[in-house]
Amino acid sequence: MQIDGAVIRAGGHEVVEIYGGCLCLMRDDLYQGLAELAQMPDLGWVIIEPSGIADAERMSRLLERFPRTLGPASVAQYHLQCRLSIVDAVRYRLLMRSVPHLIRASVRVADVVLLNKIDAAKPSDIEAIKADIRKNMKPTAVLRRVSAKDELAAPVTRDVLGMDVHNV
Numbered sequence: 001m002q003i004d005g006a007v008i009r010a011g012g013h014e015v016v017e018i019y020g021g022c023l024c025l026m027r028d029d030l031y032q033g034l035a036e037l038a039q040m041p042d043l044g045w046v047i048i049e050p051s052g053i054a055d056a057e058r059m060s061r062l063l064e065r066f067p068r069t070l071g072p073a074s075v076a077q078y079h080l081q082c083r084l085s086i087v088d089a090v091r092y093r094l095l096m097r098s099v100p101h102l103i104r105a106s107v108r109v110a111d112v113v114l115l116n117k118i119d120a121a122k123p124s125d126i127e128a129i130k131a132d133i134r135k136n137m138k139p140t141a142v143l144r145r146v147s148a149k150d151e152l153a154a155p156v157t158r159d160v161l162g163m164d165v166h167n168v
Helices: 003-010 027-037 056-069 092-098 100-109 123-136
Strands: 084-088 112-116 142-145 156-158 164-167
Touching: 027 056, 056 100, 084 092, 084 100, 092 100, 092 123, 100 123, 112 123, 123 142
Parallel strands: 084 112, 112 142
Antiparallel strands: 142 164, 156 164
């Protein structure tokens, strides 16, 4: 069992974990799983968290095409609300040296980019990373800085995702 799944289950939510390959390459399994979830009467939302080195642009295209593969009743259950990318401020430079295409793709498709671990990064690094991220963001995307560890002094806003984030 994955840590995220265990935490979400502990909060009383149902979790479906798919193993055995990348969701980008398991299109039919992904679509079938979403179709089955759509049959749940109290389904409020679905979070898809690809792990590893997922291709964010391919995943985004798969989710955009998904409604065309379902019947009208299942399609009515889904609306792609937000594509979120979480960028690690501490490991950003390392990741940009090893997998820059994946990091840029993740930022490019995102509606919201969260720059995480700002409590552990140098302020000068944060500014440089923000500038680099903004070069790859779509014009309508939002960039927010967050820290899962520490409470920050900046004004907190209620984000479209329903989570507390700090404006960048």
